Amino acid sequence: MAEHVIGTIADFPVGSSTVVKIRTIEIGVFNVAGTLYALPNICPHQYGPLCTGGVNGTMVSGPDTDWQLEWGREGEILTCPWHGIEFDITTGQALANPRFKVRQYPISVVDDKVTITLGS
Amino acid sequence: MVFTIDADIHVNDTPGKLAPYCEMPWRKSLELLDGGSYPYLQIPGFAPNLRQDPPIAGSPPYRSVETAADMRRELNELDIEVGILFPDHLLLFATLPNREYATALAHAYNRWLAEEWLQEDNGLFGVVLASPQNPEDSANEIRKYAKNDRIVGVYLPTAGVHPLWGDRKYDPIFSAAQEADLPVCLHSVTITTPQFPYQLDQFENHFARQVLSHAFAMMANLTSIMHTGVPARYPKLKVVFTEAGIAWVPYMMWRMDKYYNEYRRHVPFLDRRPSEYMRERMWFATQPVEEPDDPSQLVETIHQIGDDRIIFASDWPHHDFDHPKAILKLPMSQDLKRAVMGLNALSAFPRIPVPVAAE
Ligand code: FES
Numbered sequence: 001m002a003e004h005v006i007g008t009i010a011d012f013p014v015g016s017s018t019v020v021k022i023r024t025i026e027i028g029v030f031n032v033a034g035t036l037y038a039l040p041n042i043c044p045h046q047y048g049p050l051c052t053g054g055v056n057g058t059m060v061s062g063p064d065t066d067w068q069l070e071w072g073r074e075g076e077i078l079t080c081p082w083h084g085i086e087f088d089i090t091t092g093q094a095l096a097n098p099r100f101k102v103r104q105y106p107i108s109v110v111d112d113k114v115t116i117t118l119g120s
Numbered sequence: 121m122v123f124t125i126d127a128d129i130h131v132n133d134t135p136g137k138l139a140p141y142c143e144m145p146w147r148k149s150l151e152l153l154d155g156g157s158y159p160y161l162q163i164p165g166f167a168p169n170l171r172q173d174p175p176i177a178g179s180p181p182y183r184s185v186e187t188a189a190d191m192r193r194e195l196n197e198l199d200i201e202v203g204i205l206f207p208d209h210l211l212l213f214a215t216l217p218n219r220e221y222a223t224a225l226a227h228a229y230n231r232w233l234a235e236e237w238l239q240e241d242n243g244l245f246g247v248v249l250a251s252p253q254n255p256e257d258s259a260n261e262i263r264k265y266a267k268n269d270r271i272v273g274v275y276l277p278t279a280g281v282h283p284l285w286g287d288r289k290y291d292p293i294f295s296a297a298q299e300a301d302l303p304v305c306l307h308s309v310t311i312t313t314p315q316f317p318y319q320l321d322q323f324e325n326h327f328a329r330q331v332l333s334h335a336f337a338m339m340a341n342l343t344s345i346m347h348t349g350v351p352a353r354y355p356k357l358k359v360v361f362t363e364a365g366i367a368w369v370p371y372m373m374w375r376m377d378k379y380y381n382e383y384r385r386h387v388p389f390l391d392r393r394p395s396e397y398m399r400e401r402m403w404f405a406t407q408p409v410e411e412p413d414d415p416s417q418l419v420e421t422i423h424q425i426g427d428d429r430i431i432f433a434s435d436w437p438h439h440d441f442d443h444p445k446a447i448l449k450l451p452m453s454q455d456l457k458r459a460v461m462g463l464n465a466l467s468a469f470p471r472i473p474v475p476v477a478a479e
Contacts (some may be wrong), residue, residue, distance in 0.1 A: 058384075058385050059385040061388040062389060067353055097381055
């Protein structure tokens with residue numbers, strides 16, 4: 001286990017998405033409403049640079065919306081720039097396919113320092 | 121012998137037979153049409169089933185079955201215990217432009233079917249015709265015939281239907297079918313109309329039209345009901361696809377899932393992949409079953425779709441019917457044969473009583 005300081009909290013304001021590199025590993029860091037998430041910058045679909053995609057909401061519809069289309073989850077959805085597969089930043093899960101889920105690296109803030117923990 | 125349910129056989133619904141069951145003024149029209157040439161929906165200037173080719177010697181004859189007793193006898197010869205009846209001529213039903221005539225004809229067909237074909241406990245079951253021209257009236261017909269325990273599904277005329285079956289105007293039909301726990305059964309036929317995907321006029325012989333017509337109809341209508349969320353909005357609705365074979369099904373599963381990845385936000389009401397809805401509440405009838413040189417490839421196709429999704433159909437008495445042996449000869453387990461020949465259809469058509477031997 002190794003801890004890597006990637007900056008201070010001021011470097012990752014709410015709504016930001018940033019790709020950092022630790023050794024050879026590219027990691028996307030997202031601040032969703034004050035909580036930081038770190039996901040690998042590689043899409044499980046065809047290995048596109050997932051974390052360079054846009055952060056958005058998405059279209060929502062179901063019994064709760066009386067089957068009307070509504071915009072929801074603003075700021076929580078990452079869209080891969082290659083084929084547009086949507087990922088829930090807060091879980092790493094693709095919305096359209098249960099087989100596509102990316103890992104979440106442990107990320108923490110101590111004394112304003114942002115730290116990602118990687119396996120050895 | 122393997123218990124066999126045949127999900128698609130045909131009754132000969134001539135205008136003369138339907139006339140006594142039809143309301144005025146259209147009863148008069150049916151009487152006038154009686155005795156005319158076979159595709160009687162062809163009125164001047166409107167000929168969806170236009171015979172575009174000169175007759176060629178040696179082509180299969182036109183066959184029809186006229187009575188329930190004849191049908192029972194013929195199914196016995198084919199070793200088929202249970203058969204689900206669809207019309208002959210009213211396969212073209214969706215192309216009728218006159219809403220009042222279509223409504224009267226649907227009533228007449230449903231009455232005639234119940235009176236002439238479904239009176240005896242003889243293994244024959246019917247599907248109530250839902251008129252796409254008049255969805256509210258069709259919903260009433262479904263509620264009315266749901267009380268008849270020999271009606272086991274709802275027939276959705278699919279050839280030439282416009283708009284396709286996913287349009288929200290048909291919601292009353294899906295709602296009533298779900299309510300009654302009657303599966304909706306899509307059945308197409310080879311026709312030429314300006315409606316997508318039936319514009320087959322550019323093909324110069326029937327080989328080509330026949331190759332494409334049914335499968336394209338099923339692919340287009342499956343996509344249609346998926347893209348407006350019918351299986352999500354009607355979470356108990358069962359859907360049966362007939363007379364298009366089965367090899368198009370894995371392709372559509374894979375293709376719809378692929379684009380669901382990319383365009384999920386266009387169809388956010390689908391809360392899982394299209395293939396998952398297909399594997400949960402849709403069934404696919406075998407006829408005209410594909411016949412690859414290596415039959416194990418067809419068995420693999422069945423596995424890909426789902427062993428519980430495939431139901432036997434013969435299409436008796438039509439020219440391209442499949443004998444049960446077309447399935448029974450496949451290199452697959454006895455359990456899978458039993459599932460495809462009859463047991464899967466018991467799930468698709470829950471009203472068909474489970475025979476003692478099959479339990
Ligand atoms: S590589 Fe990410 S969507 Fe295809």
